[in-house]
Amino acid sequence: MEQAAHLVPLNWYLFLSTFLFCIGVMGVLFRRNAIIILMCIELMLNSVNLLLVAFSAYSGNSDGQVFVFFIMVVAAAEVAVGLALLISIYRNIGSTDIDVLNKLKW
Amino acid sequence: MSQLLFFTLSAMTILSALVVVFTRKPMYSVLSLIVCFFTIAGHYILLNAQFLAITHIIVYAGAIMVLFLFTVMLLNLNADSDVPKSGKLRIAATITAGMLFVTLLASIKSTTLGDFAFPPASDKGLVQHVGQRLFTDYLLPFEISSILFLSAMIGAVVLAKKEKH
Missing domain, CATH: 1.20.5 (Single alpha-helices involved in coiled-coils or other helix-helix interfaces)
Known part of the structure; x- marks a missing residue:
């Protein structure tokens, strides 16, 4: 167990992915460009992935890693459709600013 | 050794994530998000999740970020097309995210984790x-x-x- 002192405790991964998730939330609230917002959503997904992998590694159960694999699958599909939507929006209104897209707002 | 690696990777992850949010140029956001994804792949290798590290690089750096890069180039986005939100909304966003962070930290503090194998499997x-x-x-x-x-x-x-x- 002499090596154990050099290993990373699970708590640190908790703090890191919490911080990353909050940066993602902040980006979604902070920016007006829809592409940046999509990127911040990716950031949030990745912070959760990191936490799932950490828990899976520390509990010695590979189920969490399989879930991360499926989250990656869904994220890839989501990005493909989301960017196609953005291109179609850009063709119609000539910008990706979310404040212009307010027809369904009220 | 692995603690040092963890700190280096974490600092790079957090810095590049902050650049994604705060830079004005969409191209810089995309590039620093790529850096962020590579450092997260480094975290996976540190956790000995080799399959996921490779998949992460292939899927995110190889497919998703290329899509983002193409879209930013295709739409010809630059700093001029990006109008920042008003000051009030930006302060509100910062406070909201900060309060979410404090809430999550408090819930982590008040949780006792179960018995996890300390040197991970x-x-x-x-x-x-x-x-x-x-x-x-x-x-x-x-x-x-x-x-x-x-x-x-x-x-x-x-x-x-x-x-x-």
């Missing part, structure tokens, strides 16, 4: 192990995800196609 993230789980216990979701991909592909083509008037 080393063989669970290898290709052999994850592949076995994927093709035995999770075979049905694995196959269904191919249908999801097919529909996403068709949907992306239909949505991004130019409409004929």
